[in-house]
Amino acid sequence: MLQYPESILFPPVCEICGNLSVAGKMLCDYCLEHCFEPANPDGSPSCPGHIPPDFVNVQDALWKYDKKGFLQSLLIKLKYGGQRDIGRQCGMLIGRQWTSSHWYKPDDNWKLVPVPLHWFKFWKRGYNQAKEIALGFSTETGVPVCEDDCISRFKFTRTQTGFSLDKRLKNMEGAFTVRKPEDLRNHHVIILDDVFTTGATTYQLADQIYKTGVRGVYIYTIGVA
C-alpha cells in the first residue's frame, strides 16, 4: 500500500524509467537490477574504502553513490521532493539485504535508529527521510523502530565540505544525546540513513549509542560514497 496522498494522486510509475510500476513500488524491478551498482558485493563488514571505528560492527549500504547519476536523483527526490515512499521501498530492500547477511540473528533483540534530524530541518521538510527508511526496514523484518524522542539532535550542522574527517568529527561533537538509553541497552542497534559519506555524523551517533551499553552497532544506508 502507498503511504502518502501525493503518491495516490499520480499513477504508480517507476521514478527512473517512468514505466508503470507495481503499486507501492517507486522503482521497477528492471531499474533495480540495472541502474545501480551494489555497494558491497563481497558482503564485507564495511564497504570498500571505509574503515569504521571499533564500536561499529558493520557499515553496509545498498548501492554506490553515483554523482549526477540515478541514485543521486533518487535521493534528492526522497530528501527534498517529498517522495517518502522511495525511503519505504529502499528501507525494505535494506531489510532484505540484512536478513540474507552474516549479521542476521533473528532471535536477538534488535532496534532501529533512524539518524535524527535537527528540529529546524524537520520543521522545514516535514519528515525525516531516515525514519521512512527505518519504517520500510521494519515492515520487511519486524524489527521495531525506536521512539522519536529516544535521541535528540542539537547542532544545526552546516555543510562540512572541505573539512578534514578530524575536523568534521570535532564539528559534530555533542550533536546527539540519547534520552532513553534503557530503550537501546542490551540491543543490537541498526542505524539507518539515506547516504553514508565520511561517516562523521553517523559515527558520532554510533558512539553515543554504543555508550548506552548496547550489544552491537550497525550502520545501513541506501547509498555509500
Ligand SMILES: [Zn+2]
Ligand atoms: Zn524503472
